[in-house]
Amino acid sequence: MTQTFYLLRNKAVPDIDRIEVYEANQGYQALRKALKEYEPKALVEMVKASGLRGRGGAGFPTGMKWSFLPDDGRPRYLVVNSDEAEPGTFKDRELIEKNPHLLIEGMIISSYATGAREAYIYCRGEFLFGSEQLKRAVAEAYQRGYLGENILDSGFSLDIKVYRGAGAYICGEESALLESLEGKRGNPRLKPPFPAVAGLYGMPTVVNNVETICNLPPLVENGPEWYRSMGTEKSPGLKIMSVSGHVNRPGNYEIPLATPLRTLIEEYAGGVKGGRQVKAVIPGGSSVPVMTRDQLDTPLDYESILAAGSMLGSGGCIVIDDQTCMVAVSARLLKFYREESCGKCTPCREGTFWMTDVLERMEAGEGTQRDLDLIRDMADNIAGKCFCPLGDAALGVVVSAMKYFPDEFEAHVTEHTCPMGARLYDTVNH
């Protein structure tokens, strides 16, 4: 199977992270075309026409987000969210490490379209190599005249700065990211106002995910009709799915949206390890509800996954085999949210702490019937009661796992042990 890559071109072209290789493979041609043939407003219209949706998780239409910027003469910023830390998601890391010029080219086009003269990449603190790659690529782009004053004689000027975070999942939430970029603790802001109106340094700001911006060069090159030739009416185009867990070939796969989940797992990722069966799949990063084996024929587009009770989210697809305990899986994810809660809102801070505690004791065989009600009650007290989505995100897997695998949760408290043999669980404090 020979695939034409548009985003993960590094899979076909080695060393495309170097500017001369990138240029030799049509790199920065889309930028030339955008600056020469399009007015900024026409580019915004093109993005709207393409139906491109934000790839960070929310799936909000990108062109619409751009058009929320008020036209009031204040300076505008583009901020790229490269704070990738949602368990199961690792696409942005591959893009910035292996194909950084695609992002930079996309950022220049996006800044031109939205009227930003300054752009930032907020790179996760743990991505030391990724941030080095970005800084090197930005410096190369300056040398070749793609950044700085009067880019390619267009009259358009842009500076890009690479900013490294310092370890905090919450900074992937756009308003917390902006706080962090301003040198503060990464606590989410109250919305409204949204970043489009009052974002970085109080100015109108567009915050977009790395993968979203990487769609810009191929989109300008090939046009919105091409983009719409893939996927569905409401979910057009390409998506990178990160597949991990119990599969033979974990990795990033670039697919047309609406590719069946089964195709992704069996054909792209080589099926489940050891010839075992799928028990559950978390299709869109750890914050979304699980899907079950009988839902594998669901097409991977925003609407179909939603109809199946989950969300496409960031595209972080974690495959869980039939020998794995769903209480252990839930406990492990709750622990993540407990660690990463910023502590601002009581329901999230306390709720994730106690839910982890209860799930860990169930897994250790010390749970009681009452704990099952306690989990439901705590979930109910977190849901919709926090400033930002982190609290709700913590609930997706545990609530759905209790719905689809009630016997498993029940067995932990009636048999006072893990019926799956606690294969995954031995770092608990119990």
Place this chain on the structure above:
Amino acid sequence: MKPEWELWAQEAKAEFPKANSALLPLLHRIQSEEHYLSEDTIRDVAVLLKLPVPYVESVASFYSLYYKNPVGKRIIHVCVGLSCALNGSDELMHHLEGKLGIQEGQTTPDGEVSLLEAECLAACNLAPVAQVNLRFVGPVTEDTADQLLTGEVKS
């Protein structure tokens, strides 16, 4: 305060002149030399950037990659996220704890190695994955785990 810190502060402020955006980059740069941020260092940074000491302390304590206490020259982060856990990260952690004779979260008595848990490192394709001084290593098997302890790493 080291004499070069003043220059570093100026460089950070020149690159990120608005709000307090110079703070995180300056903390990163100083910690990469000092290995951790002592109370004195926090005070110095506050002076350099003309910020209140409690503010700098509050920001530094928010982020997991700023260390308040001395850490080893070699910092091993073992990812314990779900995808890594499904692929044996707990066993890997136990193996390293046994080899080093310390628990997760501790530093060897000679100050050489710190063993820390990391939440998902966004490298689930390399599960179980680890970082040595923030450089990715993975997938780590029991056979290759010793490379985390002795293998050459870039700083």
